[in-house]
Amino acid sequence: MVFFVTSAQNVNDIIVDEITKVGGTDINSISGGVEFTGDLKTAYAFCLTSHVATRVLLGLYEEEGIESSDDLYAASSKVPWEEWVNPQLTFSITETVKHADWLRNSHFAAIRLKDAVVDRIRDHFNQERPVVDTDNPDVVFHVHLDGDRVQWYVDFSGRSLYRRGYRLAETEAVLSEYLASAVLYRSDWYKAMRGDGFVPVLFDPFCGSGTLPIEAALYATDTAPGIVNPKRTFAFEKLPIHDAKLWEACKAEAIARSAEGKKKDIRFFAWDVDKEAIRIAKANAKAAGVDQFITFGVQDFTETTEDDVPAQTGYVVTDPPYGVRLDDNDVPYGIMYQKMGDIFSSQYLGWHLSILSGDQRLLSNIDMKPNRTNSFNNGGIPCQLAHYYVFSAEEKAEMTAKAQQRKAERLSQPLSEGAQMAYNRLRKNLETINPLMEQQGVTCYRIYDADMPEYSAAIDLYEHTWICLQEYEAPDSIPEEDASRRLEELIDATERATGIDREKIYVKTRAIQSGRKQYIKFADTSKYYIVNENGAKYLVNFTDYLDTGLFLDHRPIRARIAEMSKGKRFCNLFCYTGSATVQAAKGGAVSTVSVDSSSTYLDWAQQNMRLNRFTTMNHFFYRSDCIQFLHDTWDRYDIIFCDPPTYSNSKSRGSFDIQRDHVDLIKACMMHLDPNGVLIFSTNFRRFKPAPFLYDDWDIQDITSETIGDDFARDPKIHYCFLIRKKLEAKLVKTPVLRVKAVLKSNADKT
Numbered sequence: 108m109v110f111f112v113t114s115a116q117n118v119n120d121i122i123v124d125e126i127t128k129v130g131g132t133d134i135n136s137i138s139g140g141v142e143f144t145g146d147l148k149t150a151y152a153f154c155l156t157s158h159v160a161t162r163v164l165l166g167l168y169e170e171e172g173i174e175s176s177d178d179l180y181a182a183s184s185k186v187p188w189e190e191w192v193n194p195q196l197t198f199s200i201t202e203t204v205k206h207a208d209w210l211r212n213s214h215f216a217a218i219r220l221k222d223a224v225v226d227r228i229r230d231h232f233n234q235e236r237p238v239v240d241t242d243n244p245d246v247v248f249h250v251h252l253d254g255d256r257v258q259w260y261v262d263f264s265g266r267s268l269y270r271r272g273y274r275l276a277e278t279e280a281v282l283s284e285y286l287a288s289a290v291l292y293r294s295d296w297y298k299a300m301r302g303d304g305f306v307p308v309l310f311d312p313f314c315g316s317g318t319l320p321i322e323a324a325l326y327a328t329d330t331a332p333g334i335v336n337p338k339r340t341f342a343f344e345k346l347p348i349h350d351a352k353l354w355e356a357c358k359a360e361a362i363a364r365s366a367e368g369k370k371k372d373i374r375f376f377a378w379d380v381d382k383e384a385i386r387i388a389k390a391n392a393k394a395a396g397v398d399q400f401i402t403f404g405v406q407d408f409t410e411t412t413e414d415d416v417p418a419q420t421g422y423v424v425t426d427p428p429y430g431v432r433l434d435d436n437d438v439p440y441g442i443m444y445q446k447m448g449d450i451f452s453s454q455y456l457g458w459h460l461s462i463l464s465g466d467q468r469l470l471s472n473i474d475m476k477p478n479r480t481n482s483f484n485n486g487g488i489p490c491q492l493a494h495y496y497v498f499s500a501e502e503k504a505e506m507t508a509k510a511q512q513r514k515a516e517r518l519s520q521p522l523s524e525g526a527q528m529a530y531n532r533l534r535k536n537l538e539t540i541n542p543l544m545e546q547q548g549v550t551c552y553r554i555y556d557a558d559m560p561e562y563s564a565a566i567d568l569y570e571h572t573w574i575c576l577q578e579y580e581a582p583d584s585i586p587e588e589d590a591s592r593r594l595e596e597l598i599d600a601t602e603r604a605t606g607i608d609r610e611k612i613y614v615k616t617r618a619i620q621s622g623r624k625q626y627i628k629f630a631d632t633s634k635y636y637i638v639n640e641n642g643a644k645y646l647v648n649f650t651d652y653l654d655t656g657l658f659l660d661h662r663p664i665r666a667r668i669a670e671m672s673k674g675k676r677f678c679n680l681f682c683y684t685g686s687a688t689v690q691a692a693k694g695g696a697v698s699t700v701s702v703d704s705s706s707t708y709l710d711w712a713q714q715n716m717r718l719n720r721f722t723t724m725n726h727f728f729y730r731s732d733c734i735q736f737l738h739d740t741w742d743r744y745d746i747i748f749c750d751p752p753t754y755s756n757s758k759s760r761g762s763f764d765i766q767r768d769h770v771d772l773i774k775a776c777m778m779h780l781d782p783n784g785v786l787i788f789s790t791n792f793r794r795f796k797p798a799p800f801l802y803d804d805w806d807i808q809d810i811t812s813e814t815i816g817d818d819f820a821r822d823p824k825i826h827y828c829f830l831i832r833k834k835l836e837a838k839l840v841k842t843p844v845l846r847v848k849a850v851l852k853s854n855a856d857k858t
Contacts, residue, residue, distance in 0.1 A: 109133075109166040110150055111260060113140045114159065116484040118289045121159045129153045139203070142166075147350055151357040154264045154341055155333035158288035158326065161269050164249055164260035165346075173257045175209050176219050182257060183223035183250075189231040191248075191261055191347065197240035198224065199247050201262075206254040220250045220259075245345050265342040271325075272336025273395035276387045277316050282426050282463075284332070286485055287322040290492055293481045294461035296422035297326065306373045308421030312408035312447075314377035317388030317401070319424055323375060324397035328368035331361040335395050376417040378406040409446040413454045423455065426463040441472045441635040442646065442718075448473030452497055460495040467491045468633035514608070522599060525592075529562050529600035537604060543817045551638050551659055552818040554605075562597045565617070567659055569647065570638050574601055574612040575655055613649035637718070641666050643689045644718050646711065656684040656711060660825045661750070664789065664814045668748060669694035671785070675745035678702070678779065680733045685712025687748050692721040700744070702729045702736050704757070732757050737775035745781050749773075750789040765792045770801065773831065777805065786831040789814075793824045806832040 110131075114122050119136040126134050129152040131143035145153070154163055170182045192198045200221050204213035221239060229236045247262035269285035282290075291297050299307045306327045311319045325332060333339065343349050379385050382405050392398035406415065427447060428440075444464075451460055452475055464470050465488045470477070477493040484490065498506065522530060536554050544552045555566035563579040576598065581590040594614070602609050635646040640662060647655040665687050668677075672694035679688045682701040691699050699721075703709045709730050716726055729736060733751070751772060755763045763772075769790070776786050801807060808830040812823070819825050 108146065108150070109142060109144055110153075110263065111140055111142050111164045111166060112153075112157075112160045113162040113164070115161065115285060115289070117482055118159050118285075121289060121292050122157070125157045125159065126153060129156060147348065148353055148357065150263060150343070151354055152361075154268065154343070155331040155357060155361050157268065158322065158332055159269075159285050159292070160264075161285060162262070162266055163264035163268060165263040165343075167259045167261060169256065169258040171256045173252070173255050176211075176215060179216060179250075179252075179257060180219045180223050183220050183259070184227055186223075186227070186259055188224045188227050188248075192224070192228060192237050192246045194228065194232050194235035194237050196245040196345075197238045197243075199239060199241045199244040200224075201247060201249045201266075202252070203249075204252045207252045210252070216250055216252055220248065224248065247342060261346065262342045263346070265340075269332075271332050271395065272339050273321065273391050274316070275390050275394050281316060282318045282485065284318060284322060286483060287318045287426075288326070289483065290426070290461065290463055291319065291323050291326060291424060293492055293494075294422065294424045295459040295494060295496075296323070296424055296461070299422065299459075300327065304371050306371055308374050308376070308418045310376045310417055310421055310423050311425045312378045312406070312411075312423065313425050313427045314379050314388055314403070315384050315426070317377060317391050317403070319426060320375045320377040320388075320401045321392050321395050321397055323424065324373065324392070324400045325395065327371065327373050327375075327400070328365055328397065330365040330368060330396070334358060334361050334365065373400040374418065375401045376404070377401055378404045378408060380405070380407040408450065409443060411450060411454070416454055420457045421459075423451070423458060423460045423462070425461070440466070440469050441633050442637060444469045444472035445474070445634075445636070448475060451475070451495070455497050456503070457499040458497050460497065461492060462495070463490055463492045465490050466633070472634050518603065522603065523596055525561070526596035526599045529559065529597050530604050532558050533566075533600055533604035540818050547817075549640070549662065549816075549818075551640060551657065551662075552816070553659055554818070555601075556819070556822050558821070562593055564594075564597055566597075566601060567655075568605065568607075569636070569655075572607070572611060573636065573649060574605060574607050575649055576601060576612055576614045577617045578614065579617055615653060617653065640686075641669060641690060641693075643693050645684070645686055645689070645715055646718060657686055658683070660791075660816065660819050661687070661789070661814075663816050664748075664787065664828055665690040667814070668746070668787070671746060672696040676700075676743070676781075678742075678744040678747045680736075680747065680749045680776070681751050682712055683708050683750075685709075685715045685728075687750075688712060688726070689715050689719050689721065691746070691748075692716065692726065693719065696746075698725040698727070700727045700729065700742070702731055702733050704730065704732050706730050734763065734772060734775065737772075737779060740779070742779060743781050743784075744779055745784045746787065747776050747780055747784070748787045748789070749776055753790070753792045765790050766795060769795075770798050773801065773805075777831070777833065780833065782833055784832070787828065788831055789826055789828045791826045795827050797829065801831075804834075806834050808832075 112122050112126070119141055122141045123134055123136055126141060126143045130149050131145045131153065133144040135142040150163065168186050173179050173182060200217040202213055202217040204210060204216055207216070210216055225236050247266070249260040249262060251258045251260065269283060271284055296307055296309050309320065309323050314320055325335070377388060379388070385403050385405050389398060389403050392401050402417070427444070451458070462470065462473070463483070465485060470491060470493050475495045475497070477495050479494050481492040482489065483492060533555055536558070540552065540554055550571065551567065551569045553565060553567050555564070557563045557565065557579060563581070565577045567575045569575065578594055598609065598612060598614065601612055634650060635648050637644050638647050638657065640657070645657050647657050649655055668687055669690040672691040675696050676698050677688070677691040677696040678700045679685065679691070680702050682688060682703045685701050688699050688701045701709070701712050703712070709728050713728055716722065749772070751763070751765055753765050757763065773786065773788060780786055797807065810830055811827045814828045815823055815825065
């Protein structure tokens with residue numbers, strides 16, 4: 108008999124291996140699955156033992172030259188369906204269709220086949236017809252159309268071959284059994300198992316409902332997935348070709364192999380931060396009959412230490428969450444992956460890792476290079492399985508020594524004349540700025556800002572760990588070769604002056620931006636780092652955008668906002684990544700509103716708030732054009748922080764120019780300001796001049812000099828900042844005067 112095994116994407120080779128093990132022949136891997144030839148025993152064995160297949164179909168007939176629905180009906184009517192179904196049995200039809208333009212839609216093929224089956228059975232059984240049952244049919248037929256070629260099948264295994272039956276409950280994000288098995292098959296753990304019964308340690312620190320360790324235990328104990336649930340039935344048990352005696356013998360053989368396999372020394376470990384997930388995983392493992400091999404634990408892997416490592420060496424196979432875990436201790440995706448990578452690389456020396464992720468960008472946050480990768484598809488989500496090896500302490504020491512030697516050789520080379528000049532200036536700046544910033548508790552600050560015209564760039568230091576070097580675009584009069592040379596010299600000088608490796612110096616070119624260009628994404632790494640400022644944490648990104656997510660020149664005004672916000676209602680317009688909102692919340696604001704037209708930045712703002720555990724219901728985020736927001740809402744605020752772009756475009760309102768339109772913007776803000784409130788108005792437009800008549804209407808205080816940090820003192824025009832309040836009217840209040848007439852009785856009274 109010829110069988111067709113349906114499969115998920117990129118697993119055909121695994122199915123070929125499974126077919127070979129049970130004795131299948133004439134194996135042919137094609138799109139969507141694998142064909143093979145075998146007898147009934149081979150097919151039974153495959154249905155029992157396959158870890159990856161999703162369905163097995165038995166081929167019946169095929170025909171070519173089908174060019175219409177009538178042709179399909181006529182050809183289908185010739186098939187002896189009475190050999191498979193009768194009026195006492197129910198049936199249903201499934202279909203797959205490719206390149207058949209002559210069909211109205213793919214489902215119409217199933218309808219035409221259904222008509223042919225019913226008519227054929229009715230003719231054969233004296234007008235009695237079988238009943239179509241799509242929910243629980245006795246027999247399922249399948250029609251496959253590819254152009255003018257049609258193939259008919261009967262479902263042999265049932266459509267849920269991959270369902271083992273051990274899942275008593277599930278967590279929110281579930282990895283299917285067949286995909287978990289495919290991941291394990293691709294891992295180094297599977298390759299390390301030996302014929303002598305050796306099973307290496309396996310660890311899943313993000314186990315969820317336990318699918319990966321349970322499937323691994325089935326592999327390790329040689330337990331056929333088809334015998335996990337004793338009450339499980341297969342579609343072939345209702346087919347006329349079924350041999351019950353042979354089937355029982357196949358099952359008995361599989362049960363005996365499993366019993367022998369469970370004598371092995373198997374140690375698996377599975378953690379999850381969610382207590383309910385671990386409860387579910389334990390119950391599922393018990394239902395699968397493998398709970399004795401898995402040690403479950405409630406543990407947040409990102410908070411573990413060396414003492415928590417479950418074994419000296421082993422294999423990690425895991426499917427971490429693709430997002431934020433929903434509790435107050437969460438950090439966003441990228442940071443979680445970064446922490447995970449740091450823990451693996453520092454604590455799991457000599458371990459092999461296989462990490463599945465539904466977002467390839469997140470894997471870049473793991474600061475290791477994968478040895479190889481595999482692609483999968485999980486419920487329509489493209490996934491990548493990355494395999495790593497963590498070097499042992501000895502291997503790391505050897506590699507570190509070589510890297511240090513290469514760095515020493517590079518740094519021993521003399522700097523060019525230009526690079527030496529830049530180095531000298533940087534060292535002079537650092538000697539002045541570093542003590543001031545250390546005294547103020549500042550860890551992210553500017554160390555250079557085009558101090559020398561020929562080296563035109565801004566250099567920012569973050570946490571004494573990373574450098575963001577933003578080169579100002581050279582004018583057309585400077586040859587490209589000279590511009591490139593100067594940039595390299597500045598990078599060399601920065602590495603020497605700061606001691607920060609070149610790998611952590613991120614270089615960007617800052618050109619004049621207009622319109623939507625200011626929002627262009629440079630890369631798509633989703634690699635974020637945590638930095639600190641004034642007792643709060645922020646996410647920064649050095650690669651994906653022109654700006655990092657934190658305007659360092661606004662550091663003093665953010666601190667001032669924290670001081671002003673206790674018990675206040677705070678509104679952050681053009682909020683960007685919400686850094687000012689974080690400081691307002693930290694300062695004790697009773698409520699915050701953050702508004703921005705960019706969903707990317709608004710999401711970033713929410714992540715910053717979550718990072719600082721400001722997750723209560725009194726923090727609101729609105730994706731809206733800020734000017735439109737001011738005209739469409741009525742809320743009042745005690746503090747409004749407005750830091751608009753110099754220029755922007757909007758489909759709904761046209762362009763915005765800060766010098767031309769700041770009056771209307773300020774008026775709109777003042778409409779929402781409490782009588783005793785304050786508008787903090789800031790702009791980075793270097794030639795900004797507030798309209799003089801604004802001073803007639805409001806009390807305006809220029810606090811620019813107070814909001815320029817010591818690291819920006821060389822550039823006092825980096826921004827302008829004003830406090831704008833409503834003027835208080837002075838009223839003359841008349842008060843009654845009480846006149847007392849005294850009666851003097853004597854000279855003593857007069858005295």
